[in-house]
Amino acid sequence: MPLPKMPTRLATILPVPDKAPALNRRAAKTAAAHSVATLPESPANEQVQPELQGLQSVPIVARAPRKNGARKTTANATPVLLQPAVAPAPAPAPAAEAEAAFDIPAAAPVTPVRAKAIAAKPRAAERPRLFVLDTNVLLHDPSSLFRFEEHDVFLPMMTLEELDHNKKGMSEVARNARQVSRTLDTLITDDSPIAEGVPLSGLGNREARGRLRLQTEAMANALPAELPVGKADNQILGVVHALQQRYSDRDVVLVSKDINMRLKARALGMAAEDYYNDQVLEDADLLYSGILQLPEDFWNRHGKGVESWQQGGSTFYRISGPLCAKFHVNQFVYFEGSMPLYAQVREVTGRTAVLQTLRDYTHSKNNVWGITARNREQNFALNLLMNTDCDFVSLLGQAGTGKTLLALAAGLTQVLETKRYTEIIMTRVTVPVGEDIGFLPGTEEEKMLPWMGALEDNLDVLNMGDGEPGGNHGGEWGRAATMDLIRSRIKVKSLNFMRGRTFLNKFLIIDEAQNLTPKQMKTLITRAGPGTKVVCLGNIAQIDTPYLTEGSSGLTYVVDRFKGWPHSGHVTLQRGERSRLADYAADIL
Structure with missing residues (x-):
């Protein structure tokens, strides 16, 4: 078969x-x-x-x-x-x-x-997002349109109206409004597909892969009757609500720097976020301090094969170990134990680092214009301020830590004694703590004098030394003559007239730098010409500029960006040295 x-x-x-x-x-x-x-x-x-x-x-x-x-x-x-x-x-x-x-x-x-x-069904995190921008975001960062990567951006008509209202004047806000208007005019042409959305990458911003959408029709306002319709914020909230109903397959998010507007949006069931692109750090406690305390077993793990040599009056050590990879150039390290070490990192190569011992400015023989360091952090700061190879120095600290005093003392020593710099230029942001007192008479320097009370106070301290440079050898007459000499070498300038200038061989001090935006900080630092040293002073806990936070301040911005550059340094001062009353008040109030 x-x-x-x-x-x-x-x-x-x-x-x-x-x-x-x-x-x-x-x-x-x-x-x-x-x-x-x-x-x-x-x-x-x-x-x-x-x-x-x-x-x-x-x-x-x-x-x-x-x-x-x-x-x-x-x-x-x-x-x-x-x-x-x-x-x-x-x-x-x-x-x-x-x-x-x-x-x-x-x-x-x-x-x-x-x-x-x-x-x-795609998860909420994978859904496409549509960001509705409030006007204050564009006024704060004119390039914010291109900071949302692959997501689309929506501009309500009320946002364009508010941009038009803020474009007049010479303030920073007016300049930003005009810059946004010019960007929109270049991006949107006569043949642009406004209904479908204009590609944000049309101006060469490759990181912006989304589209720009404009409000082209009236949208029904379904907000509660208690919210007045004529207010601009409420009209933008109405647009956000209408977009949520229209684009049910997308996450519509309101982006605003106004806290109250975000609160109202969340109360009405809308997603609202702050503008985070300008945030350098989410937590100010993570800011680079410029100082690192070495562990107790440092010499046991890094003491093998140490090389040392003398050069220029300083001792250098070449060490190797796992901790060296975490060092930054010009960072200060210290070890207080049986073999104390106070040094500055001069070079980092893999697991090998070169440390240089510091000059002891706590001793009277190394005084700077009659001023000696009272604590460890002040000693680190004076080593940076007196270092001729360091072009940019930033000092952070609370009130009374001696930021302005140390900077002025180092500046006067290098201007009047060593002749390294020709003069000291001091500037600050004119943001009042309380109500403004109105227009001030006089020239530029006379208008800035009321804002420079800290300068006058510190000059009085520097001119009261006995037997030191700037001291009162000739009594009242000698003190007055010294003060006139000091004032002739210190110029007070306003930020409003800094654009386009170039400073040659100057010692530039930027006081209260925490009130500067990153853009203003860039404008000031780029004024430095050959032989100029820039010193930024501030306390990020005392910010008076609206819409600026500890994470978005220009001072935080430069500290993070200049970290590790061989010609810059940073120190966060910890201890207050003003008086026992000021220290106690800073702790309990």
């Missing part, structure tokens, strides 16, 4: 439980052709149900044939309804999702089965 031909389809029939009816060939053939068979939920299915009560489901694993070179798909343990040979039933329709798998015991009652969806 000849052998049967090889089957063209591969099928595996699982073992049939006891008492199962025999499988007829037609049912098995139908099951092999349809690798997955389910019953759709329809009225016809309800009529078939009474006729299927005596049937039994047998798990069958079938492999579908290859179509046009496609990959084979296998449905594992898919229940196929089979009938006895005496009464053939119509073949059930194949399911829409053949890849779905179901595992139903053989003895389970037969019920309609719905295929499982293949593509799950």
